[in-house]
Amino acid sequence: MATIQDVAREAGVSTATVSRVFSAPELVLEPTRQKVMEAVHRLGYEPNFAAKSLRTLRTEKILVTVPDISNPFFSQVIRGVEEAALAAGYSVLLGDTRHEEAREEQYALMFRRKEADGLIFLGHRLPDVLAEMLAAKGPRTPIVNGCEFRPGLAVSSAHIDNERAAAEVMDHLYGLGHVRIGVVTGPLASPISSDRLAGVLSAAQRHGRTSALRMAIGDFSIESGARQAAELLDEPGRPTAIFCFSDEMAMGAMEAIRQRSLDCPRDISLVGFDDIRFAEYLHPKLTTVRQPKEQIGHEVVRLLLDILAGRSTALQNITLPHQLVVRDSTAAPLG
Amino acid sequence: MATIQDVAREAGVSTATVSRVFSAPELVLEPTRQKVMEAVHRLGYEPNFAAKSLRTLRTEKILVTVPDISNPFFSQVIRGVEEAALAAGYSVLLGDTRHEEAREEQYALMFRRKEADGLIFLGHRLPDVLAEMLAAKGPRTPIVNGCEFRPGLAVSSAHIDNERAAAEVMDHLYGLGHVRIGVVTGPLASPISSDRLAGVLSAAQRHGRTSALRMAIGDFSIESGARQAAELLDEPGRPTAIFCFSDEMAMGAMEAIRQRSLDCPRDISLVGFDDIRFAEYLHPKLTTVRQPKEQIGHEVVRLLLDILAGRSTALQNITLPHQLVVRDSTAAPLG
DNA sequence: CGCTCCAATGTAATCGAATTCATCGATAAC
DNA sequence: GTTATCGATGAATTCGATTACATTGGAGCG
Numbered sequence: 001m002a003t004i005q006d007v008a009r010e011a012g013v014s015t016a017t018v019s020r021v022f023s024a025p026e027l028v029l030e031p032t033r034q035k036v037m038e039a040v041h042r043l044g045y046e047p048n049f050a051a052k053s054l055r056t057l058r059t060e061k062i063l064v065t066v067p068d069i070s071n072p073f074f075s076q077v078i079r080g081v082e083e084a085a086l087a088a089g090y091s092v093l094l095g096d097t098r099h100e101e102a103r104e105e106q107y108a109l110m111f112r113r114k115e116a117d118g119l120i121f122l123g124h125r126l127p128d129v130l131a132e133m134l135a136a137k138g139p140r141t142p143i144v145n146g147c148e149f150r151p152g153l154a155v156s157s158a159h160i161d162n163e164r165a166a167a168e169v170m171d172h173l174y175g176l177g178h179v180r181i182g183v184v185t186g187p188l189a190s191p192i193s194s195d196r197l198a199g200v201l202s203a204a205q206r207h208g209r210t211s212a213l214r215m216a217i218g219d220f221s222i223e224s225g226a227r228q229a230a231e232l233l234d235e236p237g238r239p240t241a242i243f244c245f246s247d248e249m250a251m252g253a254m255e256a257i258r259q260r261s262l263d264c265p266r267d268i269s270l271v272g273f274d275d276i277r278f279a280e281y282l283h284p285k286l287t288t289v290r291q292p293k294e295q296i297g298h299e300v301v302r303l304l305l306d307i308l309a310g311r312s313t314a315l316q317n318i319t320l321p322h323q324l325v326v327r328d329s330t331a332a333p334l335g
Numbered sequence: 336m337a338t339i340q341d342v343a344r345e346a347g348v349s350t351a352t353v354s355r356v357f358s359a360p361e362l363v364l365e366p367t368r369q370k371v372m373e374a375v376h377r378l379g380y381e382p383n384f385a386a387k388s389l390r391t392l393r394t395e396k397i398l399v400t401v402p403d404i405s406n407p408f409f410s411q412v413i414r415g416v417e418e419a420a421l422a423a424g425y426s427v428l429l430g431d432t433r434h435e436e437a438r439e440e441q442y443a444l445m446f447r448r449k450e451a452d453g454l455i456f457l458g459h460r461l462p463d464v465l466a467e468m469l470a471a472k473g474p475r476t477p478i479v480n481g482c483e484f485r486p487g488l489a490v491s492s493a494h495i496d497n498e499r500a501a502a503e504v505m506d507h508l509y510g511l512g513h514v515r516i517g518v519v520t521g522p523l524a525s526p527i528s529s530d531r532l533a534g535v536l537s538a539a540q541r542h543g544r545t546s547a548l549r550m551a552i553g554d555f556s557i558e559s560g561a562r563q564a565a566e567l568l569d570e571p572g573r574p575t576a577i578f579c580f581s582d583e584m585a586m587g588a589m590e591a592i593r594q595r596s597l598d599c600p601r602d603i604s605l606v607g608f609d610d611i612r613f614a615e616y617l618h619p620k621l622t623t624v625r626q627p628k629e630q631i632g633h634e635v636v637r638l639l640l641d642i643l644a645g646r647s648t649a650l651q652n653i654t655l656p657h658q659l660v661v662r663d664s665t666a667a668p669l670g
Numbered sequence: 671c672g673c674t675c676c677a678a679t680g681t682a683a684t685c686g687a688a689t690t691c692a693t694c695g696a697t698a699a700c
Numbered sequence: 701g702t703t704a705t706c707g708a709t710g711a712a713t714t715c716g717a718t719t720a721c722a723t724t725g726g727a728g729c730g
Contacts, residue, residue: 004688050392050449281586
């Protein structure tokens with residue numbers, strides 16, 4: 001591979017001029033620029049990335065860690081991230097943490113080693129390494145969270161109002177006449193779950209139905225949805241509606257409902273969360289909360305770029321609009 | 336951030352010794368090593384990645400381009416890639432090309448700029464830049480394909496036997512007694528589609544049913560599945576079975592079937608392809624071909640690492656086992 | 671006792687581009 | 701006509717780690 005020296009020699013100019021042709025073409029005379037570009041093409045020159053990075057201390061990469069890339073919710077957020085990053089000249093380093101703390105730490109180290117200019121994490125845990133960096137540099141540390149806002153965390157973030165969204169779901173169900181409602185949450189350590197749970201509880205209270213609530217704790221997977229929904233369905237005083245904190249869990253719940261020869265929505269109404277691409281192709285079409293997935297991706301990148309460009313000094317926690325999408329999986333309870 | 340010089344000074348040794356502590360600890364005396372490590376911890380030193388990369392000409396990164404990250408098939412392959420890469424000390428640079436040639440070229444340039452040690456592409460197009468590199472360096476060029484094997488392409492790859500898998504699907508349907516079968520393919524430019532189509536045709540021929548075949552060309556998306564299946568269903572001489580070249584298209588087809596108040600599998604049998612995680616949670620549970628998604632990811636990484644380590648000199652095109660998974664969406668045709 | 675050899679460590683060149691400062695020539699101002 | 705000014709370009713330093721080669725001191729051997 002040709003280096004900048006080769007190009008300089010070939011074009012009969014200095015390396016400084018070649019470098020300028022790329023990074024500040026307005027400083028170089030047009031004929032000179034052309035001479036250089038010809039040499040570049042003749043030699044097939046491409047600037048060496050490591051050298052540039054060493055000199056400028058910039059990698060033009062964003063590290064994105066995600067609990068599970070095979071989850072369509074996350075993969076759509078990632079898609080938004082990738083798109084916004086590419087548009088700004090950054091590329092995406094992907095870290096699938098598989099919900100494992102060890103991997104989160106591993107990627108945090110990667111970030112500290114300066115393998116990326118910024119870090120976006122879509123999980124809820126903040127590895128120690130990152131906490132230290134944040135403590136040292138404050139809100140200008142290029143670390144941003146997506147989806148899992150927690151007030152104590154000293155990072156900017158983009159997310160929806162999970163509490164309100166969950167309350168809206170409950171209002172929808174109460175509005176249809178449901179009384180006994182089962183809720184399948186995610187792990188309560190994650191704000192995504194605890195916020196939604198708060199919304200559920202406040203709505204239940206408002207409607208005076210707190211004692212008719214039934215809870216089960218899932219982990220956002222299809223299987224846990226099936227398992228937890230089964231528990232709720234088999235208890236005495238079966239609920240007439242189930243609210244799952246993810247569409248995947250709702251898919252599992254659908255299966256549990258079918259296995260018991262019950263019908264959704266006739267016997268059991270079902271609500272999911274996220275509005276993944278598949279939600280409207282399930283049978284029945286799933287009522288759910290739409291999260292602006294790609295937009296979340298765009299926003300977290302914007303937040304990060306603001307920090308990187310020194311444009312923002314204070315934390316920003318952005319709330320994006322969600323939408324309750326009522327489809328065919330919810331109906332008034334029987335009799 | 337502390338540099339290796341700082342550590343050397345702090346520990347009272349040379350930079351060479353510090354470097355050796357990390358890359359070849361057996362060359363350095365234990366007490367020295369300890370002194371260095373203490374300094375490292377005191378200063379919070381972390382080797383600068385760009386500098387290391389410039390010197391060694393290695394990035395420890397693998398660039399993976401994928402036509403659509405939000406497709407659960409690809410995201411599971413990626414998961415396998417990520418896992419195998421991480422285990423080997425590599426990290427994954429993600430490139431979502433959105434099926435766009437321009438983006439593929441863009442990522443190819445990134446690779447040529449040496450931003451990654453190797454490239455895995457999961458699409459079927461080989462950008463010109465890469466073709467040039469392959470022509471220049473031959474089979475030791477660290478470029479590997481996943482899923483879309485094409486004999487002419489001078490790259491190693493890992494994939495299933497798409498032709499045979501498709502033939503098995505047809506055998507299954509013919510075995511159930513179906514005669515009029517509709518097929519929704521993907522874009523025929525991709526070997527994944529043309530190979531499967533070849534399998535379909537050979538099976539049809541073997542069963543003497545070629546003239547009862549009906550074709551529609553989709554693009555692997557849910558929507559195209561719905562659209563193309565609708566066409567097949569509305570033609571005179573409606574097929575009694577539809578074979579879609581992806582599970583997503585099969586989901587769309589299910590919807591089209593329902594919209595016409597037909598029942599799957601009573602009126603129409605349906606087969607998908609890939610066995611994405613959701614296939615067994617659809618209603619009816621989808622009969623499909625299981626691709627070893629994560630294993631494909633592992634294999635392509637292995638192939639790539641072999642090239643990078645200079646272990647392999649010849650092309651390798653690996654065929655991995657697939658499996659026809661018969662579930663509830665296929666049955667014998669009525670009367 | 672002197673020499674060889676080896677283990678441990680140090681010195682300094684190197685990777686390839688960016689960038690500061692110097693230089694040169696031409697133009698403009700006086 | 702001399703000098704300040706500016707635009708274009710070049711020379712040389714720098715980024716931070718790796719590593720080939722040099723050096724040092726001690727063990728082993730005759």
